[in-house]
Amino acid sequence: MSTIALLHTTIRGDEKLILQAAGKRNINVKLIDAREEILDPYRYEADFDLVLERCVSTVKGMHATRFYESLGITVVNSSRVASICEDKFLTSLTLFRQKVPTVEFAMVFSLEQAKQAIKLMGGFPVVIKPPLGSWGRLLTKVNDMDALEGVIEHKEVLGSPQQKAFYIQKYIKKPERDIRVFVIAGETICAIYRTSPHWITNTARGGKATNCPVTKELAKIAKQASDAVGGGILAMDIFEMRDGLAINEINHTMEFKNSEAPTGVSISGAIVDYCLKTLKNI
Numbered sequence: 001m002s003t004i005a006l007l008h009t010t011i012r013g014d015e016k017l018i019l020q021a022a023g024k025r026n027i028n029v030k031l032i033d034a035r036e037e038i039l040d041p042y043r044y045e046a047d048f049d050l051v052l053e054r055c056v057s058t059v060k061g062m063h064a065t066r067f068y069e070s071l072g073i074t075v076v077n078s079s080r081v082a083s084i085c086e087d088k089f090l091t092s093l094t095l096f097r098q099k100v101p102t103v104e105f106a107m108v109f110s111l112e113q114a115k116q117a118i119k120l121m122g123g124f125p126v127v128i129k130p131p132l133g134s135w136g137r138l139l140t141k142v143n144d145m146d147a148l149e150g151v152i153e154h155k156e157v158l159g160s161p162q163q164k165a166f167y168i169q170k171y172i173k174k175p176e177r178d179i180r181v182f183v184i185a186g187e188t189i190c191a192i193y194r195t196s197p198h199w200i201t202n203t204a205r206g207g208k209a210t211n212c213p214v215t216k217e218l219a220k221i222a223k224q225a226s227d228a229v230g231g232g233i234l235a236m237d238i239f240e241m242r243d244g245l246a247i248n249e250i251n252h253t254m255e256f257k258n259s260e261a262p263t264g265v266s267i268s269g270a271i272v273d274y275c276l277k278t279l280k281n282i
Ligand SMILES: Nc1ncnc2c1ncn2[C@@H]1O[C@H](COP(=O)(O)OP(=O)(O)OP(=O)(O)O)[C@@H](O)[C@H]1O
Pocket: 103, 127, 129, 133, 134, 135, 136, 137, 139, 169, 170, 171, 172, 173, 174, 177, 178, 199, 200, 201, 202, 204, 237, 248, 249, 251
């Protein structure tokens, strides 16, 4: 019987749901705490057949994924998918290249270039984000030139080298909500609206989750985006624009525990089933 390794750091409610779903299916699961691993190819003995990467830490998850793949072990999601999705700039570039509707964006490295880029984009407001980041942290809506100068100076003076790359997106006027779509192997299994009076609608920041019907249009853009980044298990943030849907960003180690109740879909079960299907094809 095959064994699935659940690679984790902190075990969240999401990982507990995955473990319960695996238990229901009588699957061997080995818990691996990435923080206790020694990723040493000289001596590492793998007694599992597939790794489900569920680290809270993107950095640890990525190193470990590359390590297991180098040993010939399949990791869900693959390092290829993860490396695109962990980086908002690379995600945007990939979607743009594959003609998947996305939020207009640019990357600049100085205030002068930021001013020009924003002008070309149609002016303020814009959103500046760390290319690598989550939970809505350090997202800044910049409404005017004064704010832009302040934000960029702070990043330039106080930031790490990573923070000196300014990923700028057009600010999208949303109907007090965005859509979070759960996509496995290109198929949308369910979606939620995240509603908040605040412009940042993440549930981690207090946004309320309710079921969002999976329309043909939603399933279509999700499939296109999944194909563009390489498939696997993905959660996508989608905006309702005046002229249709557009992808904001894509997450490769998604949090979903607050979405099973409103959608009535066992996302954890679908994750485990996808791992089993992947195992069969190894
Ligand atoms: N360009 C934008 N225009 C309008 N609202 C935005 C824009 N970008 C982000 N937001 C709002 O902020 C939220 C968080 O943005 P985003 O998903 O890019 O950040 P994040 O930190 O990666 O979040 P997470 O990883 O938790 O999904 C979005 O769900 C949306 O509500």
